[in-house]
Amino acid sequence: MELVYGHPKSLKPIQTKYCPGCGHGTIHRLICEVIDELGVQERSIITNPVGCSIWADLYFDFDSVQPPHGRTPAAATGVKRMLPDHLVICYQGDGDLAAIGTAEIIHAANRGEKFTTIFVNNAIYGMTGGQMAPTTLIGQKATTAPYGRDPVEAGMGYPMQVCEILATLGGTRYLARGSVDTPANVRKTKQYIKKAFEAQLRGEGFTMVEILSPCPTNWGMEPCESQDWLKDNMIPFYKLGEVKNTLEGADK
């Protein structure tokens, strides 16, 4: 029998601490598949955030730097500026990127920093047990929005479409939004990641792939149910596709 799909080399073959059905595992695998295909494991570096993916440095078989909460794009800036020929991945969740780290991501993107951000959007705070995130949808319940997110009466603000916000900045070149809720969407997301990494290796930037991901535990659902919830609720608001592509290089 011939091997068709097997474990990527740059991903460590150990069980992760992520919950059953969590998108992080899928996304980690896609990153490693692309790194293997591009042959850049030895010069890959990940800056992993505070959040569920604080654990990411256990699973990627390459160097890592772990910064304070929200500061991941600043640390990634420091790393990439000193190692411009390395593949630098700025991996973040909704709290790290869109709450505490809003200044850092906007300014890194605006400066056109050449690392690639992987933004895992699960519309909730995972690690800390299900609080409202900047990406939580209107009406969606969270531990700090027990009656549902209410932007009007309770002044809880509106969900943020980060790709669209960053698209207005002069320094951004490639911003795409994928999802890991179906095999078809996972395949498309891999193509976005590959495009972004190839752009980075050509010296183009700022690139980001936002990836909609289920959080079965904090959404209070079974994994299969969480895929349906994502499709019915997140995808209509967080539109999939290439939000911005002004890359000069190949495969535009």
Next chain:
Amino acid sequence: MADEKRLMKGNEAIAEAAIRAGCTAYFGYPITPQNELTAYMAKHMLDHNRVFIQAESEVSAINMVYGAAATGARSMTSSSSPGIALKQEGISYACGADVPCVVVNIARSGPGLGGISPSQGDYFQSTRGGGHGDYYHLVLAPKSVQEAADLTYEAFDLADEWRMPCMVLADGMIGQMMEGVELPDSRDLKTLPQKNWAVGHKAEAKRDINHVTSLNLMPADLEKQNIERYKRYDVMKKTLQRSEEVNIDKAELVIVAYGTSARVALGALEMAKAEGIEIGLFRPITLWPFPEQRLSELAAKGKRFLVVEMSMGQMVEDVRLTVNGRSEVLFYGRCGGVIPTEEEVLAEIKRLLGK
């Protein structure tokens, strides 16, 4: 062979010394009274083809330093008191991950927004680990533009050797004034120490993967890490304490002061001598590790101390701890950005000596 002497502003001398020490990455944010430092770096780092970024905040700047330093680069940031407060989280992470870097504080008065004039109100912040957790980092306190340049140059070596942030604690006076300075030779970047704990160039370094992180969720393990770090601190305390003494032997009273206060104290010392009063100066140069060995010897000899600070009294606590009741420790301070004059320090000395 060092350069010939030139007249430079403190902020700029510090910047030039950093470049000569091999600083290849500077990240800063504007704040009075250190802006000349950032502006000097903006021009000269680019001239040298090195990395300069004006970050979006002091917080971002220290984290850019953390990232750059994690790759093994000699990285630096500078700010003033409120901005240094913002950097404390990043400094704690650098200490917890054993990442070397240089942080320059051109201190101003506080608390809060305070004022822009010189002050020494950041002693606690600098020496007590202003961020969270158990840690210390090196703190060097220059008193002149020359010493600011020398200590900044040395800060990079000390940071690399001991794997921690090294802070240069100056103040707005030192940052703004112009004095003659002889600058050290530029380091050849190829001769800088190799760092096999850093990230990047893994294939060339032929090593396992490196993780730069301060996380450890296993209590027994994290405790061990902290204990090991404190063993390093113990070695540093034994070997790195530094101070300067002037006229101690004959002194009826010894002023303990650092930085600009020490400059004022030296003036008062001269004026006192002219009136036949023998005053000494004990000037800490390393605020951490605090020069307790030498100060303790002086306390054992029964020397009386007058601590002079531009604060409501911060270093005086370390002096009292060191003296440990063996002799008298008095305090004279001005704050709010007020710099004490030599005359008023002399007046206080004479009042204390009943003259």
Next chain:
Amino acid sequence: MANKGKPEIDRERCKGCLLCVRACPTKVLAADTVPNSWGYYPSKAVAVEKCIACGNCYIICPDVAITVYKE
């Protein structure tokens, strides 16, 4: 003529999320009745003869617990 394939599941890596069961177009997989050492009920190939090596199970699996072969 469709491929003949075989999914190989690492029982100890699998967390029993069953996303692969849902993703499989030919219903090869189902939850096992025997738990693994973690207490999860892992996925199991109950109808291997129906496998067409499409790879959907591998692609959707968050734990890289599945290896897919074809003849």
